[in-house]
Amino acid sequence: MENMNINSKAKHSNLSFSNRGFKEEDKRQEINKTSAGHKDNIQIASKGNWRFSFRNRVQDEATVQPKRKKLEDKQITTYRYPWDKASLKSLQIDLKAFEKLDAYAAKVNANQTVDLLVKELIRNTHSDLEKTRAIWIWICHHIEYDTEGLKDLSQVSCDPNDVLRTRKGVCAGYSSLFESMCSIAGVKCKSMSGYSKGGRYKTGQTFSGDSTHEWNMVYLEGSWHLLDSTWGAGTTSHNEPFTFKYNEFYFLTHPALFIEDHFPEENKHQLLEPCVSLKQFEKLNRKCYFYKMGLLSSWPDTVTVETVKGKVTFTLEGRHHLLFLFHLNKTETPGLMQLTEHGMKLDVYPQKTGEQILQIFAKREDSEGVYDWILDYKVICKSVDTNMKIPKCLMNPVGPSWLSEKAGLFQPSHQDPVIYTEDGCCTVSFALKGKLSIFATLDSSEIQMTSDMKHRHIFQTQRENDVEFKVRLPTSGTYVLCVNVKDPNGDTYTSQCKYVIFCTNHTVHWPQFPLVYGTWAKHYELLGPLDGILPENSNISFKLRVPDVTEVSVRGGKSSFPLSLTPQGYWEGMCSTGGNQELNVTVSFKDNPNVYNYIMQYEVGKKKQIK
Template structure:
């Protein structure tokens, strides 16, 4: 593969989520184990290696899976070549012997191994979107199409193998890029030849540039865009993005300016029914990234990168307002703040609080170790509080015990 299209791979500074491809219902455990157990001596002969990999396969699907699995588990991404430190090698024989490649090498090797297995495949050149990826006029990536049972499918062995983190390659098998649904792959892969989008209505390069950058976890966790369908957002400093999510899916957000992450008080995430409301206040004019993360279930500690928005702020009117601090119980109990959402409140003023929360017995403002209860009406807790100087908290009791959970933190100034 030519050097000008061989430098794209996902670069991350956060966890990349794993998601299945079109054949998620298939159990590839046995064929994956077989591929993982391939003797290293077989690297000396591509025909011998392919013969080993496909021997137990029951059909072409399993043959393709075994080849894909072996490549992703045995070929390291050539980080030095990625950063233009030495010659890029695409020749399959040299790739398999060295155990290193960039995208063109992965794609050429997959093609060669498929030919040995009697399976039709094609190298696809085009553009990809990764962390910090800048799209130019020339293609920057290569992946493959493969024909199984008279139908073409798409896959990317490079992105299936792992990612670069701090200029080091980390192997992490990513099944999302094995026979990926074309309606999902189009969010980060655009073929130079539009027919290889495999879509009923192909999109243009301009439309691709404007698509929200979605990562595998976005699809795996069932997220859907609701308010902002394009990746580029113009803002006056205040922004509200809405997404839909299944009941057991959780969201968090990070705001990034250059290489700096903004304080958590600049964002506020809450949910009502199936809709997540992601609020952001930006401290000044400039370019920002709004990066969303997702996880399944309360007990899962690790959030996975879901999607990115590019936000350009001009004529900022947000006055650098900060949002109230949320504690973990806020998300566990699916609370919703109607007012106030600002962290800093005017000392000595009376402020009306209105917070929605199901299955709670009592909610109180905790000020200097004194409790000031809000009135409960159905799922709504409401009341007027005299704002003290300094930090104070909203706490909730979820049962008949006397144990209260921190919910929110405010500051009176």
């Protein structure tokens, strides 16, 4: 999508553009706030290395200024509703072609009258579109949102000359200055009043009474187009100063997208056919960043939803790989989120009844910046699904996806991110692309999992083209299996696929797998015994596949039990645990046959019970 980052005000502008709506390279500042006239922007650091930002409009202005002299609605052009998914703009423009003009307009000094400022801005323009663009860029980079004036609108002047002199204004000041400058430049423009989903907006609310916001409509190339220089200018958060942060989205925005958060007093000024009713407007819930991220659709497509048997499902589809986060009631994450090829599926299980607010955030897969707020819902929960307990230790997303494939994990044995096991055992496998360094961990929020337990209730066998994880749960409950892959360009491991494992059988009490040493190679295979604790005074059968060694033995105390190599390539044999507290498996390599290398250890005794 069209994107431009500019360091303002007017000095040392650094601009970067991309042409189409879904191609932006968005280098966001590390501290994001909201669009001018936007409310709180909050960044929260959590368990992972991510941040996200809330973008909501600053305080809506309770009552906008009275209408100035109206222009004739000449040739009101209408666009089909809903959105045709073709472009974010109502006029096809090449933002790269504006680079020189934008850079110039952003630097123009305005220590003069409105007339002289306009003359300076448009001196090198060749069309009404270029004139409009120059005026838009200047206002968005030089007029500060008047957060103090918002507290008492009766003391705020929206006269264009006053706005220019003070370099401050509320929404009516922005729109009046824009209209005046366009008039001087010979561009038809009018100011529009209506409702907006700004700082005082609450998810799912209804609208009534006076208008709360003002924006503009300009006549270009034979038709009318919408823009909002207030929301294009910058950011502010509650009780904090305004910060310039340009937002390209609100310049000539496609009317089917503009209607998401702007509802004019007169239906014809929606520029839509058919028009959207106020009731329909109240049900819309997509933020500008929903479209800037290249998303195309969301379901449910209404802001208020109800759970069915304690669950509600949301799906998003777009054009690109995206990463997502969600919060219920700002801090809770009671859900399972799966990434799809160009979107995601989210199942939410509220843990209490009543009305609750769900917020969804997203960012590009290659972005190191914040997660932007793209969507919100009012969730009405009538009953809680007590059988579905989402582990607090779970960090979504779950299940295999393009993300795990990108890391080299293919052909998963389990496509569903939820695994149910009656006996407390399961095996998860992947085909591998390339030489990967990989390991898995097991975690739970229901029992205290020591570091030893997190690793030794999983047994990994990795061959050249695949990897297998045998999992045996310490007790019944809900667990998270996390598959981690090493960054090929560094030393860090990143979680690339997670499964949620459910077991309701209270008789399950599996011991840990045997302890393996660093000499245990990834391609070795253990068929038995799998229990890390062996019974006392018993004969135990061993079977392992350990290639390229000359000898495999099981040693306990002063006793040694050599294993025999079968034609099938397995080392097999019997061993007694009598008189031993532990048993060790040793191997001898061809290049040093007289040295015994420890590869695995078993304890001997009673199995420990997990409480």
